[in-house]
Amino acid sequence: MSLEDEISELYEEPGIGASNINTYGEENIRSLLEKYNGLSESDSEIMLNLIKDFSLSEDLASSFVSVAVLHALGKSKDVQEAEDTAKKRSNSDLFLNHFEIGKSIADYFAL
Numbered sequence: 766m767s768l769e770d771e772i773s774e775l776y777e778e779p780g781i782g783a784s785n786i787n788t789y790g791e792e793n794i795r796s797l798l799e800k801y802n803g804l805s806e807s808d809s810e811i812m813l814n815l816i817k818d819f820s821l822s823e824d825l826a827s828s829f830v831s832v833a834v835l836h837a838l839g840k841s842k843d844v845q846e847a848e849d850t851a852k853k854r855s856n857s858d859l860f861l862n863h864f865e866i867g868k869s870i871a872d873y874f875a876l
Contacts, residue, residue, distance in 0.1 A: 768808055772815050775800060781826050789866050790830045795874055797834045813840075820847035823854075825863060833867030837874055844868070 766774075775797050781790040801812050820831035820843060828847060835843045844864075851860035 768804075768811060769815060772797070772800065772812055776819065776827055776830060781830075789870055790826065790833070791870055793830050794833045794837070794867070794870055797830070798837055798874055801834070801838065813838075817843050817846075820844075821850050825860060828860060829863035829867040832864045833871040836868040837871035 776793060779787045779792050781793065782788060786792060797816070801809055801816075804812060816831045816834050817840075819827045820835055822828045822831070828851070832844055832847050835847070848861065848864060851857050851864065854860060
């Protein structure tokens with residue numbers, strides 16, 4: 766399985782809201798952070814670029830999980846870019862509210 770496929774799988778499984786322990790993607794965020802921290806420098810750069818791309822996605826789940834991971838990694842510039850992109854959407858409040866939830870969850874994992 767390629768690195769890209771492994772990362773995509775971490776976004777998909779477990780499904781967000783599928784259980785009480787993954788109501789807001791907590792398990793996805795944790796798994797993505799663990800994966801990132803266990804990679805070589807070159808692979809972590811590939812993963813970071815994928816996460817940045819997902820943070821700009823029209824898909825709410827992918828974008829807010831990505832923003833949470835970027836926040837946990839201290840990538841403020843990338844978080845700001847995702848927020849700026851979300852502000853241009855017709856449903857910007859929905860995205861921005863979920864980004865705040867994601868950042869709060871990321872703060873928990875950063876402790």
